[in-house]
Amino acid sequence: MSGSNFGKAFQITTYGESHGKAIGVVIQGCPPGIDIDETVLQTALDKRKPGQGVSGTKRKEPDHPNIVSGTFEGKTTGTPLMILIENKDAKSKSYDSIAFVFRPGHGDYTYDAKYGIRDYKGGGRASARETAARVAAGAVAQLILDQNRITIESHTLEIGGICAEKGIKESIQNDLECPDNAAAKRMQEKILAVKALGDSLGGIVEITASNVPAGLGEPVFDKLDADIAKALMSIGAVKAVEIGAGIDAPKMTGYENNDQILTNGFETNHSGGILAGISNGDDIIARVHVKPIPSISKPQNTIDKHGTAQTISTEGRHDICAIPRINKVCEAMMAIVLTDHLLRQKMVR
């Protein structure tokens, strides 16, 4: 069925496996007349690129976005945009050992249970590589948001249990996109320590969208926060999504949590910019809780396709932590949701 579609007005359809010929996306609903070229997509993809910084793998994935359709003389035409990214650095041999052994924390077992067949190379369709297509689509969405001066950014709040201090918003001087440079240093040290042990880490990322007009979101199911929750939870490693005060909201009383309204705006933003599923004009704030990368070299117990016990040690080239690469995917999904609802609102008023 249509599980690889996302969005109703601005709809993306992704395809592709980690070690297949290519991955990519078809985008429907992009308005005509928008200036676009592969450079803007390349810039977005480069930010997600692996092989950078302390948390990343050494793989090189030269993600070159190829705009195959939907543009004419440098502008979108309103017809489907197809963006294709070839898979070039796929070393398939290194995955042969896991053809029949299920990696803990991965989709190997469940893809087999669902489909009865599975492209095991590099995780196939379940690979994080699929998110490059989302980032490309997000870059297109951002062009539309740009016209409305809507900006999106993300920050790393926590890695491996080490938190950025609340309220610190320094100019970022680290590879982890953390606004607390001192904390970032400790995060980096922890990453190196855990890497040495053949283990991995997770963390928390906050995504903020600014200048979003009031009125976006469609009750009662396509609420803006509901669509953001789905968008972010659909990213592989995400295990929790918060909006605004999120997990702190139940600790407050109604009086404390309500954002009282003054003549110049909301006094606080515990709502995360969304009331009853509709944007209120304040910053949209979401946080994702990212599990540690499941691919680790430390030996683990598992079984193979025949149910026989096995020990597995994932030796491939893997990240130690999905952050900060996942940050760009979160931004992309936020951009796609906001663009979808921005277009939908055009039909309301």
Next chain:
Amino acid sequence: MSGSNFGKAFQITTYGESHGKAIGVVIQGCPPGIDIDETVLQTALDKRKPGQGVSGTKRKEPDHPNIVSGTFEGKTTGTPLMILIENKDAKSKSYDSIAFVFRPGHGDYTYDAKYGIRDYKGGGRASARETAARVAAGAVAQLILDQNRITIESHTLEIGGICAEKGIKESIQNDLECPDNAAAKRMQEKILAVKALGDSLGGIVEITASNVPAGLGEPVFDKLDADIAKALMSIGAVKAVEIGAGIDAPKMTGYENNDQILTNGFETNHSGGILAGISNGDDIIARVHVKPIPSISKPQNTIDKHGTAQTISTEGRHDICAIPRINKVCEAMMAIVLTDHLLRQKMVR
């Protein structure tokens, strides 16, 4: 647009406002030949009924479900099931004062911003009353899950900052659906204390689905966890959704968080029964963080439609805490998501 639809194979479409003539739901995709009558719906709605226990309002909403279409001689026919619940206890007068004043924490401001017009009586479409339609639909979904012996239950883990002790699973002897009876007592005391102050509380609810077959969920966007996140976040007061280890996942290393696989199954269930967006056969576990009820009698600052500063004290008949009524809504949404994916999987294998 189609914001009041949810689900693709098992699709519900809700309608209705708090103080309109009725609320209800059209259900498409319910298989034919299932025994159904209004009793099973009534039982489900009674569990969500207000006016019970310490946290609830004194309103009486005699929610009588009326099956208008889609059945014949006590069985579903495969055609759209329409269930209608009349609004009987709607005292509209008590809402006149808020016709032009925006209640903090509610959708008054945002509905106005979106639509330019708003049924202000009882919150209109944004009222929690809408969830009665979800509960009715959930009861229908559960009939299908019953055929597959899939069960769903929910428990209250926290109210007003008071937590049930982890691991305690007592036979429930309280009105709050809390598995820790001693904690429940303290929760009830806190509710009464906060009520006396004209304030309100939130909390945490855990929803567990058992006996779910492996293979449900459709990557890469209609992942089972992504659809659960949307389903639960679309419930009014929910501000965060966790799956499995959720917010604890980033505190663990990969080795700690991965559910190693033994010959008799997964050793742990940090995944919450979902790997790569597909169920793995273990219990599906989700948690929602519920904000305190925004309607409080304690005076708050706000503005009216003309932007003039106002003070508001919500005097209507309101719950102090959405828990445990919201628990039934969470169960219903979980049932709807699982039924949707159970049917979808029939097309795969």
Next chain:
Amino acid sequence: MSGSNFGKAFQITTYGESHGKAIGVVIQGCPPGIDIDETVLQTALDKRKPGQGVSGTKRKEPDHPNIVSGTFEGKTTGTPLMILIENKDAKSKSYDSIAFVFRPGHGDYTYDAKYGIRDYKGGGRASARETAARVAAGAVAQLILDQNRITIESHTLEIGGICAEKGIKESIQNDLECPDNAAAKRMQEKILAVKALGDSLGGIVEITASNVPAGLGEPVFDKLDADIAKALMSIGAVKAVEIGAGIDAPKMTGYENNDQILTNGFETNHSGGILAGISNGDDIIARVHVKPIPSISKPQNTIDKHGTAQTISTEGRHDICAIPRINKVCEAMMAIVLTDHLLRQKMVR
């Protein structure tokens, strides 16, 4: 699945069986602020009402539309409009004889094959009564078209092989909505003659939408003509749909069929106002070919549920010809398609 939905931006969802409690429709995507009351719906439903004229049945279906949700103080609010029409004149007893015998030309056999269970009373979900919900939805759509000065009308071109003369557009002085009054008289005579024989008739209806702006329709599948074809073919008795020159187009050469373009517009309208699936500003013209009513008192061969040969003579209260009642259904479906695409175009430019 979602087979009772139609439209993407302006989406209708119908429910109900002929002899159930009620039939009706949920409408999503109706813009807010539109003046609406039950009178405008009643007027539309009255035009479709049976029991009028020579071709109709003697049943009285007092179709009272009840707007259950989606309005406030006489205006739409942007939330789902639910319209319910109670079934009042359902004489179920007269259908008991066909509980197990399949009526030729009806859906009895196929509903059984599909669902394994069937509400046989009055045709259940397959009854033409379902189209009352479409007419109500069409009346809502027309309110939006009115704001854009788009008008829709239909004419009867043929009944029982008797054709209105091409080009004659007289002021209609007959019950059959035929623009050729002399032909209409002959049609009426034929209807009476065939009625006396216990048989029935079909015919051709033309639907014209005027003042439709250029630019509506979404290639390559949701082309305006493709959506019109689906909309009209989804009406029970329709067996063919033409757009513009339709079945005459293959008789012409390209030079004859092409609508040459002059500085003041298209010279002809063989395209029926649609080029490459997008409206061109000319009148949208569609024609439907309607089969004769399958319910006839003349005895026919059939089988029962056990495969045993039976003779059937349908004695119920039935129309002799679906025209002119079906005309109003065609207009409604055209209005729904145009409204859907009018809203969709708002997202393009």
Next chain:
Amino acid sequence: MSGSNFGKAFQITTYGESHGKAIGVVIQGCPPGIDIDETVLQTALDKRKPGQGVSGTKRKEPDHPNIVSGTFEGKTTGTPLMILIENKDAKSKSYDSIAFVFRPGHGDYTYDAKYGIRDYKGGGRASARETAARVAAGAVAQLILDQNRITIESHTLEIGGICAEKGIKESIQNDLECPDNAAAKRMQEKILAVKALGDSLGGIVEITASNVPAGLGEPVFDKLDADIAKALMSIGAVKAVEIGAGIDAPKMTGYENNDQILTNGFETNHSGGILAGISNGDDIIARVHVKPIPSISKPQNTIDKHGTAQTISTEGRHDICAIPRINKVCEAMMAIVLTDHLLRQKMVR
């Protein structure tokens, strides 16, 4: 919006322009484990290839289908199949003259009206070249139909007003897929004569699907005939769609048109294998009326983008008649609709 999607369970999404880099399709919902390779797609595309026979253009479009994703070791995996067909023989220069002049009978004017920008080369997105993607998708659908022994074939019934004699079903000895070889000869002569005049022709094609099980189709809008009508009308040159008796149905009485039911099946097949929108087990029969190719060298009146009168003579390499190439597109669309409903029915029973 999502106008380039078709189908709900088996969903295709096409992209691409005539003279862009490539055209293609993403297919969602294809069951896993089906043997597939590019050969089967190539065979289907070759049958649609231009440059063959008397009615075709001399262009060579070497349509090589490239399966980019969704397969593993020669089998489908259940994930999105992406098929890409590069555009190789696109001589863009020959279209420069029509950059600002609207070709009569084409979508030039309407694409401009809709989007305000248009890829004019070779018709861009509106080109019949887009149908190669449909044919590729249809070949995939047919693999699923094959497993159910459902076959689809098409025949040419009329070209340029010359009809195959009704009932003649000879072994085809002509390039036009006409079952009446003598008529085909006259059609070919007419094509040559009209070609010499710089003009073009249309015709009628019948599509028949055999061995379709009873029970496919989803009332009341996704009726099998409604979806077939949309599928076929979405093909560029189609101006009318008939099901079963089609335009002859209104000429018959109910007694004549009803397919009486004998113990060994339906006596006739005026219904075209569909009753009340659901297949009845008989052959599904549809006919399309195809307009003459609008690109003709005979000079025509038109206007340019500035509204100035122009004369146009389309000199490009064009077919004289869309038949028989369009036949393969019709078969493909029929296959896609049937596969979609075959999968949908799995959720019903």
